[in-house]
Amino acid sequence: MDVILFLIFALIAVVCGINVVLQTHPISSAVSLIGVMGSLAILYLLLGAEFIAAAQVIVYAGAVMVLFIFVIMLLNAGVEAKRGKSFMAQLLGIPLLVSFLALMAWFVQRMYPSATSVKFGEFQGGTAHDIGKALFTTYLLPFEITSILILIAILGAIVLARKEMD
Amino acid sequence: MPTNPLDSFIVVSLIKIAIVFAVLMTTLAYLQWVERKVIAHIQVRPGPYRVGPHGLLQPLADVIKLITKEDLVPPYVNTPLYLLAPALAIVMALLSISVIPFGPEINIAGHHTLMQLTDINFGVLFILAVSSMGVYGIALAGWSSNNKYALLGGLRSSAQMISYELPLSLAIAAPLLLSNTLSLHDLVQSQQGGFWHWNLIRGGQIVSFVIFLIAAFAETNRVPFDLPEAENELVAGFHTEYSSMKFASFFMAEYANMITVSCMAVLLFLGGWWAPWPAKYGSSFVPVVIFAAAGVIALYHGAHPARKLDKYTLSAFGVIFLIIAAVFLLPMVQQWLLPLFWFCAKVGIILFAFIWIRGTLPRFRYDQLMAFTWKGLFPVAMLNLLVTGFLVALNS
Numbered sequence: 001m002d003v004i005l006f007l008i009f010a011l012i013a014v015v016c017g018i019n020v021v022l023q024t025h026p027i028s029s030a031v032s033l034i035g036v037m038g039s040l041a042i043l044y045l046l047l048g049a050e051f052i053a054a055a056q057v058i059v060y061a062g063a064v065m066v067l068f069i070f071v072i073m074l075l076n077a078g079v080e081a082k083r084g085k086s087f088m089a090q091l092l093g094i095p096l097l098v099s100f101l102a103l104m105a106w107f108v109q110r111m112y113p114s115a116t117s118v119k120f121g122e123f124q125g126g127t128a129h130d131i132g133k134a135l136f137t138t139y140l141l142p143f144e145i146t147s148i149l150i151l152i153a154i155l156g157a158i159v160l161a162r163k164e165m166d
Numbered sequence: 167m168p169t170n171p172l173d174s175f176i177v178v179s180l181i182k183i184a185i186v187f188a189v190l191m192t193t194l195a196y197l198q199w200v201e202r203k204v205i206a207h208i209q210v211r212p213g214p215y216r217v218g219p220h221g222l223l224q225p226l227a228d229v230i231k232l233i234t235k236e237d238l239v240p241p242y243v244n245t246p247l248y249l250l251a252p253a254l255a256i257v258m259a260l261l262s263i264s265v266i267p268f269g270p271e272i273n274i275a276g277h278h279t280l281m282q283l284t285d286i287n288f289g290v291l292f293i294l295a296v297s298s299m300g301v302y303g304i305a306l307a308g309w310s311s312n313n314k315y316a317l318l319g320g321l322r323s324s325a326q327m328i329s330y331e332l333p334l335s336l337a338i339a340a341p342l343l344l345s346n347t348l349s350l351h352d353l354v355q356s357q358q359g360g361f362w363h364w365n366l367i368r369g370g371q372i373v374s375f376v377i378f379l380i381a382a383f384a385e386t387n388r389v390p391f392d393l394p395e396a397e398n399e400l401v402a403g404f405h406t407e408y409s410s411m412k413f414a415s416f417f418m419a420e421y422a423n424m425i426t427v428s429c430m431a432v433l434l435f436l437g438g439w440w441a442p443w444p445a446k447y448g449s450s451f452v453p454v455v456i457f458a459a460a461g462v463i464a465l466y467h468g469a470h471p472a473r474k475l476d477k478y479t480l481s482a483f484g485v486i487f488l489i490i491a492a493v494f495l496l497p498m499v500q501q502w503l504l505p506l507f508w509f510c511a512k513v514g515i516i517l518f519a520f521i522w523i524r525g526t527l528p529r530f531r532y533d534q535l536m537a538f539t540w541k542g543l544f545p546v547a548m549l550n551l552l553v554t555g556f557l558v559a560l561n562s
Binding site: 041053070073 | 250286287288292294296298302303305306308310317320321324325327328331348448
């Protein structure tokens with residue numbers, strides 16, 4: 001049951017991911033990206049990380065992608081113009097891709113030779129309670145530093161975007 | 167024959183899904199009749215009156231009309247997204263009902279089951295996640311219609327829903343701090359025993375309740391925040407180009423969202439299915455008294471000689487109400503009927519407030535709408551969360 005669900009949503013994620021690149025219209029690409037984020041959330045859920053799954057949908061699929069779509073709609077971005085592929089890309093594209101994937105597989109195999117497959121639902125500690133505890137005890141310093149970093153980013157955005165006041 | 171626990175789980179779940187779906191669809195249809203009637207009475211006119219007694223069959227007529235209408239896809243629309251948008255809106259609106267608890271754990275024919283489709287331990291986050299996906303239905307509908315009014319409606323709605331989601335989430339966080347759980351079932355269990363234990367009173371969460379209601383009106387695009395479909399500026403807003411069942415799915419999504427946020431308000435602040443005061447002080451006789459009084463009043467008016475048209479319908483309704491009042495006295499149904507009654511009564515009051523406000527308030531201007539949430543609601547919600555967190559930390 002778990003494996004079937006994993007295969008279904010992994011397939012959806014990969015197909016949507018390819019679709020992000022293939023679509024010529026920015027909105028269609030953005031909708032495909034929402035599909036990727038949504039299916040990733042379900043994969044997290046299958047692993048037992050329910051809080052991360054909910055946060056993934058609320059933050060990435062919900063807030064971030066809504067802003068993407070909002071900006072694309074506001075700027076009324078048109079269809080991407082297709083130019084012909086270069087000779088080098090046509091010649092070397094597929095062989096390079098295949099060799100890259102083979103290299104990745106070989107490295108993973110070498111680094112984790114004894115890795116067994118993931119068991120679904122085995123991971124405990126994905127509840128909101130566990131994550132809150134970890135964030136405010138073990139990882140307090142990284143958590144606070146990240147929040148300061150985000151605050152600086154917000155201030156920078158305001159400074160860059162505001163109109164000059166005389 | 168020994169039964170597999172998984173099999174019986176699937177059967178029980180399917181039965182529950184069928185019941186909840188049927189009841190929800192009927193409620194959606196009749197909520198619209200109630201809305202038209204209430205608004206009509208606010209505006210001193212009778213409202214729907216022709217189809218059935220007091221227009222009671224009007225929802226059925228509307229459904230038949232919407233199904234049999236021609237399903238039109240205008241040229242120049244982005245067809246895949248145009249078709250995806252209404253489906254997305256209705257699926258996301260119906261999905262959030264699956265975690266709403268309507269009552270406690272009950273025992274029917276030897277089966278212990280929750281009066282809820284599923285109790286997941288991050289139910290509140292699930293509803294927030296699903297409702298944040300619901301905005302795509304409206305935004306994509308506005309964009310893919312290839313119509314400037316629809317585009318403006320879609321843009322307005324996405325901006326409005328992103329902005330109001332912040333105070334909404336902050337207002338939800340305050341009662342969660344008090345109850346210390348994310349499961350909706352446990353959230354209601356923690357408010358047991360009379361209205362003075364409800365999060366509204368116990369934690370002094372009146373501020374976050376008001377913020378939640380205001381933000382909920384904006385999230386469901388209802389008056390006074392219905393700018394995405396402001397008909398005197400934008401024709402019909404994001405659903406201008408939609409007809410037939412595709413229009414109906416937007417319509418149903420709006421009403422389903424209304425029901426969901428009303429349920430959320432009841433679960434978070436008003437003690438869910440618990441009666442306002444314990445049963446030992448006689449709260450289990452309230453529904454009997456209400457239904458018996460309604461039955462007697464209906465019979466009295468039915469017997470009145472001036473009411474010639476309603477002679478049979480009102481008497482029939484009077485008898486039905488009296489039968490319902492008698493059913494509430496049966497001990498074997500009380501364990502699930504009473505919680506259901508209180509839950510529906512509280513949700514009904516909030517839904518009535520939705521309609522009441524639609525009948526009485528004018529629409530916001532767009533810049534006022536944005537300034538109101540960013541400069542008013544958001545700081546107040548933040549402050550409320552800080553004070554609540556501080557008090558919870560002091561008490562623990």
